[in-house]
Amino acid sequence: MFDYTKALQYPVKIARPNAKLAKMIMSQLGGPNGELGASMRYLNQRYAMPLREVAGSLTDIGTEELSHMEMVSALITQLTKGLTAEQLEAQGFADYYVDHTAGIYPVSASGVPFSAATFQSTGDPISDISEDLAAEQKARTTYDNILRLADDPDVRDVIRFLREREIVHYQRFGECLRLLQEHMQKYSPDPRNPYAFNPAFDAPPMHPQPRR
Amino acid sequence: MRQPSQSSEKMARAELLRCIQEHSFAMHDLGLYLDTHPTDARALADFQAHAEAYKTLTEVFADRFGALCRMQVRDVHGWAAWSNTPWPWEKEAN
Numbered sequence: 001m002f003d004y005t006k007a008l009q010y011p012v013k014i015a016r017p018n019a020k021l022a023k024m025i026m027s028q029l030g031g032p033n034g035e036l037g038a039s040m041r042y043l044n045q046r047y048a049m050p051l052r053e054v055a056g057s058l059t060d061i062g063t064e065e066l067s068h069m070e071m072v073s074a075l076i077t078q079l080t081k082g083l084t085a086e087q088l089e090a091q092g093f094a095d096y097y098v099d100h101t102a103g104i105y106p107v108s109a110s111g112v113p114f115s116a117a118t119f120q121s122t123g124d125p126i127s128d129i130s131e132d133l134a135a136e137q138k139a140r141t142t143y144d145n146i147l148r149l150a151d152d153p154d155v156r157d158v159i160r161f162l163r164e165r166e167i168v169h170y171q172r173f174g175e176c177l178r179l180l181q182e183h184m185q186k187y188s189p190d191p192r193n194p195y196a197f198n199p200a201f202d203a204p205p206m207h208p209q210p211r212r
Numbered sequence: 213m214r215q216p217s218q219s220s221e222k223m224a225r226a227e228l229l230r231c232i233q234e235h236s237f238a239m240h241d242l243g244l245y246l247d248t249h250p251t252d253a254r255a256l257a258d259f260q261a262h263a264e265a266y267k268t269l270t271e272v273f274a275d276r277f278g279a280l281c282r283m284q285v286r287d288v289h290g291w292a293a294w295s296n297t298p299w300p301w302e303k304e305a306n
């Protein structure tokens with residue numbers, strides 16, 4: 001169950017509207033490496049996770065990504081607030097404005113609507129956690145690319161916070177991968193090959209007894 | 213008695229909210245660490261200290277500026293404050 005707290009995870013207080021910047025940052029809401037995809041990836045993957053502590057990591061990180069989605073949306077909404085249609089057009093926002101005015105709709109920087117095809121949930125723990133490690137680095141790359149273009153200090157401060165979180169999540173998922181590999185080493189039907197089974201599918205129950 | 217000016221009230225609100233966000237963040241980050249290091253008693257003690265501070269400060273905040281979660285709404289005026297004060301994505305809420 002999720003319960004709402006009426007506060008951002010980290011404050012967003014933008015002094016100067018800038019629709020051009022909003023359009024770039026939009027990718028971290030609805031783009032291929034964005035926060036919406038991140039939260040959906042982890043929150044959907046956790047049902048097939050045989051190790052409960054790893055399911056815990058997916059739940060907690062997936063929940064944090066929802067908070068990041070809210071922060072990115074706060075950035076976009078404050079960066080476009082109070083601008084006229086002419087100003088939005090002059091700042092390169094006309095194509096978005098035509099369909100969505102200054103509302104929030106998850107698209108990439110190039111205008112492609114969010115798609116679940118940007119993430120996977122394979123039902124195979126090693127595949128999923130490996131995907132998650134890559135996803136955190138891809139999000140970090142995108143934030144680095146945004147930082148090269150964003151000169152507003154209010155925006156940069158928030159982007160730096162979000163970028164840092166990708167690095168922490170990468171660290172935690174690395175530990176999840178290690179826990180999974182130790183588990184598979186222990187329970188694999190083939191002692192020479194820890195990958196001989198999918199622990200989410202081939203070896204019920206969830207917490208099997210070690211081989212005698 | 214002089215009433216605090218609106219701007220100092222606004223600053224006090226922002227300052228208390230920062231404190232709450234710091235404890236909330238520390239709690240969350242320690243929680244992620246504990247997911248993969250569940251037997252680290254020192255991390256758990258830190259988590260609990262931040263959780264305690266978070267609880268105390270959110271109650272102070274609810275009394276002074278309005279609830280941050282619905283559970284802390286005390287009366288009908290409190291509900292109005294919950295739904296009518298700026299939402300977190302508005303600049304004024306930060």
